[in-house]
Amino acid sequence: MQSYTTVRADSQAVIGRWVVLVGSFAAGFGTVYLFARLWPYRERPGARWFLASMVAQTTWCLSYAVALLVFDPTLRLALELLTLVAMPWTAVCYLGFALGYTGRTAVLSTWLYRVPLALTVGSNLLVLSNGAHGLVYRGFDVVSVAGLAGTEYTHEPGLFVVLAFATLWVVLGVFLLFDTVLSYGPLFRREALAVGTSATIPGITLLLWLFGFGPAMPALNLTPLFFLPHVALDVYAFVGNDMFEFLPGTRRAGEQAAIRDLGTPVVIVDTEGRVVTLNAAAESLVDADERAALTQSLSSLLDTEIDPDADEQRLSIAAGGERRQYDVTPARLTDPGGDHVGYTLVFQDVTEAVRREQRLTVMNRVLRHNLRNDLTVVKGYVEAASDRIDDPETESMLSTAATTADDLVATGATVRDIETAIGTDGERTTVDLDTLVRSAVDDASADADAVAVSVPEGLTVAAEPDVLALILAEIVENALAHGDDPVSVAVDRTAEGVEVVVADAGPGIPDHELSPLRSGTETDLDHGSGLGLWVVQWGVDRLGGTVAFDTGDDGTTVSLTLPAT
Numbered sequence: 001m002q003s004y005t006t007v008r009a010d011s012q013a014v015i016g017r018w019v020v021l022v023g024s025f026a027a028g029f030g031t032v033y034l035f036a037r038l039w040p041y042r043e044r045p046g047a048r049w050f051l052a053s054m055v056a057q058t059t060w061c062l063s064y065a066v067a068l069l070v071f072d073p074t075l076r077l078a079l080e081l082l083t084l085v086a087m088p089w090t091a092v093c094y095l096g097f098a099l100g101y102t103g104r105t106a107v108l109s110t111w112l113y114r115v116p117l118a119l120t121v122g123s124n125l126l127v128l129s130n131g132a133h134g135l136v137y138r139g140f141d142v143v144s145v146a147g148l149a150g151t152e153y154t155h156e157p158g159l160f161v162v163l164a165f166a167t168l169w170v171v172l173g174v175f176l177l178f179d180t181v182l183s184y185g186p187l188f189r190r191e192a193l194a195v196g197t198s199a200t201i202p203g204i205t206l207l208l209w210l211f212g213f214g215p216a217m218p219a220l221n222l223t224p225l226f227f228l229p230h231v232a233l234d235v236y237a238f239v240g241n242d243m244f245e246f247l248p249g250t251r252r253a254g255e256q257a258a259i260r261d262l263g264t265p266v267v268i269v270d271t272e273g274r275v276v277t278l279n280a281a282a283e284s285l286v287d288a289d290e291r292a293a294l295t296q297s298l299s300s301l302l303d304t305e306i307d308p309d310a311d312e313q314r315l316s317i318a319a320g321g322e323r324r325q326y327d328v329t330p331a332r333l334t335d336p337g338g339d340h341v342g343y344t345l346v347f348q349d350v351t352e353a354v355r356r357e358q359r360l361t362v363m364n365r366v367l368r369h370n371l372r373n374d375l376t377v378v379k380g381y382v383e384a385a386s387d388r389i390d391d392p393e394t395e396s397m398l399s400t401a402a403t404t405a406d407d408l409v410a411t412g413a414t415v416r417d418i419e420t421a422i423g424t425d426g427e428r429t430t431v432d433l434d435t436l437v438r439s440a441v442d443d444a445s446a447d448a449d450a451v452a453v454s455v456p457e458g459l460t461v462a463a464e465p466d467v468l469a470l471i472l473a474e475i476v477e478n479a480l481a482h483g484d485d486p487v488s489v490a491v492d493r494t495a496e497g498v499e500v501v502v503a504d505a506g507p508g509i510p511d512h513e514l515s516p517l518r519s520g521t522e523t524d525l526d527h528g529s530g531l532g533l534w535v536v537q538w539g540v541d542r543l544g545g546t547v548a549f550d551t552g553d554d555g556t557t558v559s560l561t562l563p564a565t
Contacts, residue, residue, distance in 0.1 A: 016216075017146040020225055021068055027227035028061035034231060037239050046100025049108075053093035060086035061224040068148045068220075076142050076149055083221070084127045084136070084162070087206070088120045091166035091173075094199060098173035116169055123162040136162065143219055150219035155210060163210055170203050190237075198233035202226045265326075265347040268333065269298050273308060276342060285319050285347060298345070308332075308343035314350070324351040379405040431468060433459045433491050433498065440472035441489060445480055452488040459491060461498045461562050463543050468562075471539040472500065475558050478533075479504040497545070497563045505555040536560075 035054040041047045060083050067079035095116060099107050107113055130136040135158030143150045177196035205226040212218045265282035269275055275286075275293045283289050286301040299306050302317050308330040316323050326347045333342040379402050386398040434455040441451045461468075472489075479487045479502055487504045536558075540547045545562040 017148055020148060020220060020222065021065065023225040023228055024061055024065035024068065027224050027231055028058050028065055030228065030231040030235075031058045031061060034234055034238065037235075045103070045105055046097045049093050049096030049100055053090050053097060056086045056089035056093060057227060059083075060090060061227055064221060064224045068150075071142055071144075071149045073140070073142050076151065077140055080140075080151055081127060084159075085124050088123045088162060088166040088169075091169040092116045092120045095169040095173040098176040102176045102179070104176070116165070119165050123165065126158050126162065130158070133158075145216050145219045148220065150216065152219055155212075155218070160210065163206065167203060167207065170199050174199055194233040194237040198230040198237075202230050264349075267298055267345045267347070268342060269308065269345065270342040271340060273298055273306070273343075275301070282347070285317065287319070306345070308345060317347075324349055325354045326350065375405045375409050379409075428462050428464055430460050431463050431465050433461055433500075436465060436469055437472060437489055437491060437500070440469045441476055443469070444473045444476040450480060450485075450487060451476060452486060454489070455491040456493070459493060459498065463562060467539045467542055471536050471543075471560065472502075474535050474539075475502045475560070479506070479556065479558075482506050494561070496561050498561070500560040500562070501557060502560075503555060503557045507555075 031054050035051060035058070038047065038051060038054070042051060063079050063082040063086070067076055067083070070076045070079060096108060096113065099105065099113065127136050135156055137153040137156055137159060140151065140153040143152050174196045178193075202223050206221075206223045208214045209217050209221045209223060214222070216222075260279050262279055263281055265279065265285040267275060267278040267282045267286075274295050275298055278286070278290055278293060283293070286293055286298070288296075288301065293301060302315075304315055304317055306315065306328060307313065310330065312327055312329045315326050315328055317326055318324075327350050329346045329348070331344045331346075332340060333344055334340055382398050382402045382405065386395050386402070389395060389398075434457065437455055438453055441453055445451055476487070476489065482504075485505065488502070490501045490503075492499055492501075536547055540560060543562055545560060547561075548559045550557040550559070
């Protein structure tokens with residue numbers, strides 16, 4: 001029994017020895033492989049720091065793997081010191097990677113990161129000068145552990161301090177990566193989890209070695225062995241899933257720039273309405289820079305009451321020496337746990353839009369009421385004058401004046417129809433096209449037989465009836481007024497929806513009438529003669545459809561396509 005136990009123990013020792021030795025070398029060379037694969041990404045945020053961490057990690061693993069074969073005390077001590085020098089650099093460079101990768105690159109050039117770097121340099125000097133003070137270790141001896149060159153020395157307070165700082169840098173780096181997992185959703189979740197978890201495995205092993213827990217510890221430091229799963233997880237994240245291809249720092253920077261660089265004022269307040277942050281445009285609005293505005297009540301800064309729980313509200317705010325109108329859109333802010341933490345307020349300057357709306361309202365009233373009534377009076381006097389004269393030339397001139405007045409009154413009526421049908425919000429319903437088309441044709445023509453109508457029975461469309469009727473009446477009126485017989489209206493179902501085709505045999509719509517519709521605007525040199533085609537275009541846009549005009553020597557075809565029910 002004793003012989004069997006001895007053989008089994010010897011076998012386990014041999015297996016353990018080869019696992020530790022081969023595993024330490026494998027971790028070192030695996031890190032070299034990872035370094036080579038990531039070298040092309042060295043310009044990516046955080047990549048250079050990760051590569052630097054890989055160099056320190058390779059130095060640690062390979063120097064310790066070689067040290068396991070060296071029993072000469074002097075050389076063994078030199079290799080041990082090399083591992084103690086590489087340990088903190090592995091950690092502090094890992095922190096640099098986490099800062100850069102998660103979009104905090106600016107921190108790397110500040111004192112916040114220079115402090116860890118300085119402490120790392122200091123820890124190296126402390127280790128290398130141990131012979132003068134003995135603050136890191138005492139009594140270095142080489143011992144054989146299962147045929148490997150282990151060491152025995154007292155871990156002095158200096159070593160605990162060195163590794164405490166190294167552990168702190170790793171913990172901070174892991175925290176930043178896990179924060180990415182929580183904050184940025186599934187896009188970076190698996191990769192950040194893998195890299196964050198990979199650092200904890202050798203980190204825990206190192207602490208067990210430091211305090212002397214576990215088999216063969218602290219004579220053997222198994223941390224290099226446990227860099228193997230660390231390397232495997234890093235390969236999975238960086239090589240298998242292109243971790244440097246998709247950076248959470250891009251999203252972080254985008255979120256910050258979306259507020260900071262936006263030309264529209266944006267203010268973030270807490271639940272009490274106090275300013276937490278604001279962009280440059282908002283600084284002009286509140287007449288204070290961000291530092292002065294922080295923690296101040298936004299309502300007091302703007303000298304007007306703002307209700308962040310209300311829907312969109314319009315406020316008059318004194319800004320830039322004048323009072324301007326702003327539409328304020330609030331949005332509740334919640335943290336990842338779903339707790340309400342504040343509000344985002346977006347201020348849209350609508351001063352010019354409000355003024356333009358006022359001008360249009362006044363001009364529309366003048367056009368619809370004053371101008372129409374005055375033209376009716378003018379037409380009456382012109383007709384009365386025409387009845388009292390016998391001069392054919394003068395009578396012709398007065399007749400032209402009366403016709404022009406009629407046209408202007410009709411234009412006013414068209415404006416009224418536009419405002420009624422298109423200028424207000426309507427409700428979409430299911431419209432029976434046969435009924436609506438025939439009604440629109442009747443409104444456009446006094447002669448029921450002047451237009452041939454063809455509509456499949458039961459064909460419907462989802463639309464605002466008043467808008468669609470106005471469009472169809474305008475197209476048919478134009479065909480009757482400017483085209484030649486025959487005029488037809490044909491409706492059919494197509495793959496795109498429902499198509500309404502109005503055709504006539506007239507001379508076609510002049511190009512100068514269609515050109516403004518194609519460009520979307522009118523100019524002094526490029527404009528139509530009326531509102532009719534604009535009514536059609538605006539109405540079609542309102543219904544979510546399309547309209548096409550095909551003009552030629554044989555007439556004009558207007559094709560109107562609407563979404564099906």
